Amino acid sequence: MHKSYQSILPCQSRILQKRWDQRYYEEHRQKVKEAKSMVDTSAPKTYVHLHLKLKKLQLEEERLATIERDNRILLEKMSLIMRTKGRVDNRNDYEYKSLNKEKRQRELLRVTRENQEILRRILAREPEYNHLKWEQEWEENEAFIDNISRFPRDWWELEQKEKELQRLQTAEAKANRSRPASRKNKKKDNKEEEENEEGENKEEEENKKEDENKKEDENKKEDENKEEEENKEEENKEEEKESEEKEEKEAEPVTE
Numbered sequence: 032m033h034k035s036y037q038s039i040l041p042c043q044s045r046i047l048q049k050r051w052d053q054r055y056y057e058e059h060r061q062k063v064k065e066a067k068s069m070v071d072t073s074a075p076k077t078y079v080h081l082h083l084k085l086k087k088l089q090l091e092e093e094r095l096a097t098i099e100r101d102n103r104i105l106l107e108k109m110s111l112i113m114r115t116k117g118r119v120d121n122r123n124d125y126e127y128k129s130l131n132k133e134k135r136q137r138e139l140l141r142v143t144r145e146n147q148e149i150l151r152r153i154l155a156r157e158p159e160y161n162h163l164k165w166e167q168e169w170e171e172n173e174a175f176i177d178n179i180s181r182f183p184r185d186w187w188e189l190e191q192k193e194k195e196l197q198r199l200q201t202a203e204a205k206a207n208r209s210r211p212a213s214r215k216n217k218k219k220d221n222k223e224e225e226e227n228e229e230g231e232n233k234e235e236e237e238n239k240k241e242d243e244n245k246k247e248d249e250n251k252k253e254d255e256n257k258e259e260e261e262n263k264e265e266e267n268k269e270e271e272k273e274s275e276e277k278e279e280k281e282a283e284p285v286t287e
Contacts, residue, residue: 036048036049038052197227197230197231200223200227201227203223204223204224204227
């Protein structure tokens, strides 16, 4: 680094140039400090009447004053009653009498009579529809549905119940096996096991029969499809032969 001032522009005296540059820089900084912004970023003007609501305070003071005055008057009255037995007899034996009582009673009686007459007519009215007949018809329709349906009603629920029973029976059989049982219990367990095995075997046989029936149906369908395809092929061959014969006849020369 140079010890003397290094000016950007050429100069004769570096000391004077340094002073001048320093003064120009200070003037520039002063102008920057004193520069005013083009956009007003200061806080908005505050108004006293928006923050300090004198009318509201006045109304509040008046309300508190009236409450205080009423409380004071009430306290004076209570203290007077406590000191003395009171000077006012506020008992009132007046019986309230309505000038329109009889008319209102007559109107109430009329309305109740009309309501009772309407209720009697409603209760005496026989229904247009016979629910017993509907129920009988519904039972007949259910019987028809059961007759034409392939599977019994709620067959999936019945199957689930049977499976649940079988599961419980097998669990009971296993529990009985684990316990020390007598011969009679063993015989019963064996009978139950045989019954369970027979039921399982029956179910397996039924499932096998259903599978065989399904396979037979599928084989029948396949055979039918094959026969249809063969018939179609024969028809196509016959059509081709007929078209070839027609072409040959057309191609033969006509002899006189």
